[in-house]
Amino acid sequence: MTKIVEAAIEADPKLPVIRITRDFDATPEQLFRAHTDPELFVRWNGPDSLQNKIDYWDARTGGSWRYVSSRGTEEHAFHGSFHEVRPDLIVQTFTWEGQPDGVALETLRFEDLGGGRTRLHAQSLVDSFESRDAWLRSGMEVGVNEGYARLEEMARAGSL
């Protein structure tokens, strides 16, 4: 029986921050690999309707990344830097090239819940409430939930 798991997506009332929390049937090591290995990342990053292709990807402190998501002739490109890459913490920047002056600072933490389970704490910080609220209205929850469901499937299938 597959249970539907939705990530908690929360807007901070006082900071231009989005926080996403989700528990996974996966170890911290598996979550870390899913976020740093480009071959794995392209397979789960949502939404399901888009195909991801890596342009460049160097997942170490001081490295950088770029990928293109497409659906037919529709293309969206994203790029950023890996500010910090540690087993329990990834800090990275994120720009959707459709808005090249926009940038978010993302923090991912992997909390070991024991028994092969992990709580992901993802935080996205931008410099205005307007930008933050535009992300929340963009339908991002579809990509987040479809992507994380695929990530968890990959963990269960032993692919991570």
Place this chain on the structure above:
Amino acid sequence: MTKIVEAAIEADPKLPVIRITRDFDATPEQLFRAHTDPELFVRWNGPDSLQNKIDYWDARTGGSWRYVSSRGTEEHAFHGSFHEVRPDLIVQTFTWEGQPDGVALETLRFEDLGGGRTRLHAQSLVDSFESRDAWLRSGMEVGVNEGYARLEEMARAGSL
């Protein structure tokens, strides 16, 4: 006659942001070089009492940097990523390694005022008001003002 120029250092009332504004007797190209050429950067970055030494520095979109500032046996190391490097805009991350989990997202814009003058707009964004206010209480204005005075001297001396 040398006039004393102080940078305006402002805390946003609603965002965990510090904004620094200062006019320079320098062109946008000179300010860009002062912030991207490591040989120039170590000569002006304040305060005067610290010596800067580059560890690594790659000032392009997706590059990264690290330097160490010292005074006798006292050492402070800093590192970050260059998220975006364009002639009129630099977006970078910044961590003081004394607080390795702290990170700021910095945006520098060079506004051409004409006649060889430029307004620098620097913004620093963190994820809490406590961290922002700790920076403001740290005596940062000394380093900011001493550093920018040296930068402007270098521009006047034709060193940029």
